[in-house]
Amino acid sequence: DAMVIQNPRYQVTQFGKPVTLSCSQTLNHNVMYWYQQKSSQAPKLLFHYYDKDFNNEADTPDNFQSRRPNTSFCFLDIRSPGLGDAAMYLCATRDLRHGGYTFGSGTRLTVV
Amino acid sequence: AQKVTQAQTEISVVEKEDVTLDCVYETRDTTYYLFWYKQPPSGELVFLIRRNSFDEQNEISGRYSWNFQKSTSSFNFTITASQVVDSAVYFCALPADTGFQKLVFGTGTRLLVSP
Numbered sequence: 001d002a003m004v005i006q007n008p009r010y011q012v013t014q015f016g017k018p019v020t021l022s023c024s025q026t027l028n029h030n031v032m033y034w035y036q037q038k039s040s041q042a043p044k045l046l047f048h049y050y051d052k053d054f055n056n057e058a059d060t061p062d063n064f065q066s067r068r069p070n071t072s073f074c075f076l077d078i079r080s081p082g083l084g085d086a087a088m089y090l091c092a093t094r095d096l097r098h099g100g101y102t103f104g105s106g107t108r109l110t111v112v
Numbered sequence: 113a114q115k116v117t118q119a120q121t122e123i124s125v126v127e128k129e130d131v132t133l134d135c136v137y138e139t140r141d142t143t144y145y146l147f148w149y150k151q152p153p154s155g156e157l158v159f160l161i162r163r164n165s166f167d168e169q170n171e172i173s174g175r176y177s178w179n180f181q182k183s184t185s186s187f188n189f190t191i192t193a194s195q196v197v198d199s200a201v202y203f204c205a206l207p208a209d210t211g212f213q214k215l216v217f218g219t220g221t222r223l224l225v226s227p
Contacts, residue, residue: 090157
């Protein structure tokens with residue numbers, strides 16, 4: 001059974017139209033991460049939550065926001081997607097006590 | 113700061129050949145974890161192995177094996193008798209040494225296994 005679920009699997013959005021990607025987990029992990037992975041590149045961390053504490057990477061554009069209303073869910077909001085934001089977005093969770101990371105299957109975002 | 117280097121950008125082999133993917137890392141930590149992930153064309157990151165730096169024994173899982181050499185800061189991954197289904201991008205990674213330990217990834221090695 002999938003433990004980190006990302007919806008949708010594929011998302012097409014229009015240039016400049018806000019879009020939200022979602023991630024849910026059944027693991028009760030206290031840390032959740034959002035990574036952006038552009039074509040032929042390594043995943044790059046955008047931000048993470050430790051419980052409700054939000055931590056932004058220094059080079060994450062302001063266009064990217066996140067919400068974590070509860071332990072199970074985390075959302076990635078792109079306020080005004082540009083063509084350069086087309087990428088795979090990966091959600092991951094981690095239990096700090098055990099150190100393991102669990103990734104979702106990703107959402108592949110296309111901007112048209 | 114943590115760093116992972118995967119010098120091989122792409123490797124092409126024919127089915128049943130053995131192939132080794134190299135990973136060299138830098139860390140200031142005295143104890144740390146190392147990871148390998150597989151990313152097939154569908155895009156998800158599939159966990160393959162987590163290795164604690166305390167444990168330098170080689171590990172084997174079916175056709176997969178890992179060689180951890182702390183003295184050379186390497187954690188190489190070998191696929192024996194490769195199959196077409198092994199075609200994917202493989203990432204080596206280790207947690208950052210600060211904060212909540214985001215995973216620092218290498219640039220990945222694309223493995224192409226042809227029939």
